[in-house]
Amino acid sequence: MEVKASSKSYPVYVGNNTIAQLPELIEKHALHKNVFIVVDENVLGYHLKKIKSLITERMRKVVVVEYVANEKSKNNKSVEEFYDCLIKNEFGRDTLIIAIGGGITGDIAGYVASTFSRGVQFIQVPTTLLAAVDSSVGGKTGINYGKTKNLIGTFYQPEFVLVDTSFLKTLKEEEIVCGLGEIIKYAYLGDDKLYLTFRSELKQIMKLSPKPTTKMIETCINMKASVVQADEMEGGLRKILNLGHTFAHAIEVEQDHKIKHGQAVIIGLVCALYLSHFKGIMKDEKLVKYISLPLFLQDKITLDKCNVENIYKVMLRDKKGRDGKTKFVLLSEPGIL
Template identity: 35%
Template sequence: MTQHISPITLQVDLGERSYPITIGQSLLSDPDLIARHVGRRAAIVTNTTVAPLYLERLAQVLAAAGKEVTTIVLPDGEEEKNWASLMQVYDVLLREKCDRKTTLIALGGGVIGDLTGFAAATYMRGVPFVQVPTTLLAQVDSSVGGKTGINHPLGKNMIGAFYQPQAVIADTATLDTLPARELAAGLAEVIKHGAIIDAGFFDWIEANIGRLVGRDPAALAWAVQRSCEIKADVVRQDEREGGLRAILNFGHTFGHAIEAGLGYGEWLHGEAVGCGMVMAADLSQRLGFIEAGAARRIRGLVEAAGLPVVAPDLGLERWIELMQVDKKNEGGQIKFILLRPLGATVIMPVPSEALHATISACTR
């Protein structure tokens, strides 16, 4: 494969809420592509890490296309995905007299995408927004599907809305500036897509994990494309997580507990999900749904991606308490996404003995 990869466009098929995902290199420098999805006024929301890298370039491209541009720079970090940051966005939008035709642009990772999307869903009861994800995790997962929101001290993503963007523009050249830890965090969601739905893709990730960690452009482009195809297909079938879409939370019940238990920002979301997948695979094996070899493959791949495979010891009671704050739960029962087998899933409550054994085996 050559290193110069032509952009590709996928469609998230949701009737009148359908939108394109464009994946390619140097898309941030393409005024036609970006201006096509933005109204006369644009408000770019980003953070203190991404702003010095890409804000000026995007603002200049929009200005050159005749757009009036407002910029909002928030502090960086999962711990900033909160009410105060949301208020900061509203403050600027109101001060600058941004109207209903103003397009919000989320320039950054998953935190910026989720928070900007929620601001767009709620400002004047809904304004258009565009996702411009700059991290691997956001490109392969959080920018697609319309889940928006902020965290609450008692639970992750507990306040939010389903609100679809006008477009997703994934410039894979932005991955060149991503710290290694952030790249690894994104690989967790890539691995997840293979584990839950496409065993052949899982095989490909195993065979190419060295290229992915080494930032091979062709390998990363395919990982982003295939992940977006998988997620778009799931979202098409179940936009509001009534059933099927919950499988995308494989590893997240354990992962969200790790994030909340340690304090947001201590572990990256992808690190917690990677470790959570190891725990979910262990639980799947204990229940006889997958072979020991499949659980070992998941642990090995998560480790090869540079992600933690041993969870923090939060104490059994605290683990259970944290996992009870989960949107999938019904009637007080904790529901888990389990593999049955690798490449397929089942969602169910589990016997407490098996759950306790997994927590004991996977923590230190």
């Protein structure tokens, strides 16, 4: 698969145990040999042998940094620590940064890559279902600032994305649910046929059945790639990828990040459907039909009591807002937004 963004085109490799191909792919793409690897601490704990196998004699210099990935560490302090490590180890513009982890790891490592020495080479290796189907593709990088998610960031495309489905085997159930949140979003962005396909395969993906899971990852990546190709900088069409996210980001902040992003997306999608119905965009029977998909996962999510007024205040700070107004993506049925 290939992402043809206006700033850069790059491939996305998807398969099982493909991580072993990483050194070869670095050679194939003639990338820099000074390698700075940012790896999620959980990935390092479960897959230390795999990570060590990536270091080869062909690499001139390799530094592996263990990152404690969570929304509270996705901040400028962590960015400065990465900068300090890069400078201490005498990395320059001929640096290749590799992110191995979930969406948070990819976001912050991508941001560091886009700003260090005014931009160095970058590779995404997503290890969660959410990162595989969504955040690793498209070039969005960023960190949280204050109580606003992803307020500071860049659009910066990687050299390539490498999805290895073997990493998914060590995910906890809540991480699989998080990935399903983004998958359900794509179910609404496609047509009714695709929605029904997603719905019929949801239980299999929940169990990470190899064939349907790989197929679903590829479908979501292709959908996102087509949107990014048309609107890389989110000037118009790409905003549809924010379906449910205005609610989700506000809920995450209001809950002090006690709820994970993908879980918040599921709640956000339910809110978006109800708002679509409230505004007269979605008919009664359509609401009943389409809301059943995220509600299938309702017993997998625990939400503390919310302060609705605080959620409204957070949504007013949402970076997608314009002229002091909060913007939402709404729909009448799958594919019609």
